[in-house]
Amino acid sequence: MTLVEIENVTRRFGGLLAVDAVTTKVEAGELVGLIGPNGAGKTTLFNLISGFTTLTAGSVRFKGEAIDGLKPHVIAARGMSRTFQNLRVFPNMSVFDNVSVGAVGKMGLSAGRAIVGGARRSQAISRATWQALERVGLTEVAGELAANLSYGKRKYLEIARALAMRPDFLILDEPAAGLNDSETAELARFIRSLNADGLAVMLVEHDMNLVMSICSRVVVLASGRKIADAAPDVVRADPAVLEAYLGVEE
Numbered sequence: 001m002t003l004v005e006i007e008n009v010t011r012r013f014g015g016l017l018a019v020d021a022v023t024t025k026v027e028a029g030e031l032v033g034l035i036g037p038n039g040a041g042k043t044t045l046f047n048l049i050s051g052f053t054t055l056t057a058g059s060v061r062f063k064g065e066a067i068d069g070l071k072p073h074v075i076a077a078r079g080m081s082r083t084f085q086n087l088r089v090f091p092n093m094s095v096f097d098n099v100s101v102g103a104v105g106k107m108g109l110s111a112g113r114a115i116v117g118g119a120r121r122s123q124a125i126s127r128a129t130w131q132a133l134e135r136v137g138l139t140e141v142a143g144e145l146a147a148n149l150s151y152g153k154r155k156y157l158e159i160a161r162a163l164a165m166r167p168d169f170l171i172l173d174e175p176a177a178g179l180n181d182s183e184t185a186e187l188a189r190f191i192r193s194l195n196a197d198g199l200a201v202m203l204v205e206h207d208m209n210l211v212m213s214i215c216s217r218v219v220v221l222a223s224g225r226k227i228a229d230a231a232p233d234v235v236r237a238d239p240a241v242l243e244a245y246l247g248v249e250e
């Protein structure tokens with residue numbers, strides 16, 4: 001089943017075509033990488049898919065329904081969650097409360113309405129939060145302030161918040177940035193295990209080894225355009241990709 005259909009998706013910023021008529025798909029349960037040189041349009045494409053940036057042209061369908069123009073929290077409540085290139089953790093809130101923001105979001109509620117929503121609702125939020133914390137291995141530090149976590153653990157906290165929404169599709173924007181080699185290897189195993197549980201994942205990453213080792217398909221952008229969309233081995237040998245990265249003529 002096709003989960004996400006990205007069709008001719010385009011975004012212009014003034015005179016700059018940041019994303020230029022990109023068409024691709026994500027199947028249910030797939031693990032797809034999105035790579036490209038700096039400024040290629042990767043984050044902008046993620047923002048367009050998840051509703052954080054409006055489309056100049058094109059369309060995005062999620063689970064068969066058009067989602068262009070919907071607010072990010074509405075798209076998230078339908079089962080698409082994401083993390084950000086720059087961590088968006090609330091440092092003065094506990095780890096538990098940071099993650100419960102995701103569980104609240106699943107219900108399409110503001111935090112205030114969730115609090116006054118009665119015992120059954122708060123039990124559901126609490127259950128989803130604990131399950132997400134357990135999935136990333138942070139239950140022991142649930143009561144700690146997020147500010148006290150190491151940088152690596154804060155990354156898992158952000159992923160837990162996304163998981164608390166019980167997504168079918170998870171978008172990860174540079175999850176390995178700032179991690180050392182062993183932390184990156186652990187993250188690779190973790191992303192694989194999420195995918196093995198049936199979660200479809202799309203991953204922007206500069207760490208090429210990570211992308212090539214875990215993704216079954218890799219989409220390559222350069223100057224806003226899609227220049228390749230194939231299995232890692234095919235992409236690695238693609239002259240257009242080599243040229244985009246190395247700036248060499250064929």
Ligand SMILES: Nc1ncnc2c1ncn2[C@@H]1O[C@H](COP(=O)(O)OP(=O)(O)OP(=O)(O)O)[C@@H](O)[C@H]1O
Nearest residue numbers: 013016017018036037038039040041042043044045
């Ligand atoms: N809000 C904005 N206003 C104007 N230009 C923007 C905006 N967001 C992105 N751009 C421009 O669009 C282009 C694509 O940026 P984007 O951040 O999507 O690239 P990227 O592939 O994610 O890059 P990086 O790997 O460096 O994060 C860049 O030239 C960037 O300067």
